[in-house]
Amino acid sequence: MSVSRNSTPRFDPYGDSTPAADAANWPAPSPQGPLDARLRLPGSKSITNRELVLSALADGPSLLRAPLHSRDSDLMVEALRSFGTVVDRVAGDGRFGPDLAITPAEELAGSTTIDCGLAGTVMRFTPPVAALALGPTTFDGDEGARRRPMSTTISSLRALGVDVADDGLGALPFTVHGSGRVAGGDLEIDASASSQFVSGLLLAGARFDDGLRLTHSGARLPSQPHIDMTVAALRARGVDVSTPEPGRWVVSPGPIAGRTVDIEPDLSNAAPFLAAALVAGGTVRIDGWPESTTQVGDDLADLLPLFGATVERVDGALVVRGSGTITAVTVDLSTGGELAPALVALATLADGPSEITGIGHIRHHETDRLAALVAEITALGGGAEELPDGIRITPRPMHGGVWHSYDDHRMATAGAIIGLAIPDVDIEDIGTTAKTLPEFPELWHDLVRSTR
């Protein structure tokens, strides 16, 4: 496959429009016919990183079975180790790497620097842990991480009486001067930029002297299922947490139990694979799909039929069939913004204009995803424009070219979806999928080769 370049200026969060070297680009494979794919996916990023934090804060050892091994989970492991948590790799079913045995530290120790990479879960979940540690912990991350909003984490810790030193920009880097304890109590925050501000505080709240009575007072709250996932994970470890009304959570002070947890496969990472059935036609079956789950990726079973798919749950698998025709949609995705890049990619190949709204906050994800999607789709000849709270996609004949990834795993996989249908799409930096799915290129090649 030849590497072709488009000359449309792209959205450039780095202020550096130098295109990546051709050598780094990955020719997106296209199938020879309808798919007949069957696969399993590695563990959920969101569950793995919650369970790692809870295991570090627990009053006894934990075992995470079939956890995710990726850049985001590795960064979380390293962060928790630097507080004194022991995390051992132990033999598991081996499919996607070892299990993790976690022994909490006797006392959490600060005096460390934590590399958050580009992981929202690390930068929003570990500062409250640092507040419980003794000594200063400095947080920093990738250049792109310094653009992600952190002011709610900083101001909420300060409101709880924790000393935090920053440069006043509400972003990384900053230093939490932990004193070994947090008084806790009442706290009002604005979590409209990310649900992770709520989850980070709830995860540590039971370890605060007075627990946590948290109220969200902003205009909207994205990603409610991710907060429900946090509440469920706490309850499974014996923490008394209630939600007396929407936007309010009460965590009683008390121990967090150690436990053995089977980590579910990552259902949000299923989005590009399932979307492929609609683009190429045929069937994609993902085994190990949980019967019930707090993962928002489960909503794909309701979302993909809107695009024209047939979806069935069969013997613990989710089976998606496409006819090769994709129906345009109008959908509010405020609960599942992380699914947006894959669904936007699908919409570029639909039979009419689509609007996906409720996702203004994804401007603060790994990159400004609305700007990045519009830039990359229009560069390949497609039609897309930003809305105040989302994106309008107007399908037009597209052509090959370089699809830029912006260090964003879901931008890279969105390009791969389009590349199933449009010849000569070359993905810049496919390696960025290692953030949550290092196996993506291999699994995608297997999917594309699975034609009947």
Ligand SMILES: O=C(O)C1=C[C@@H](OP(=O)(O)O)[C@@H](O)[C@H](O)C1
């Ligand atoms: O708590 C979590 O594990 C996540 C919450 C969501 O963040 P936002 O609320 O910032 O969208 C989601 O998009 C992200 O991928 C993971």
Ligand SMILES: C=C(OP(=O)(O)O)C(=O)O
């Ligand atoms: C928004 C995402 O990640 P993060 O956990 O870094 O916020 C994502 O994975 O889509």
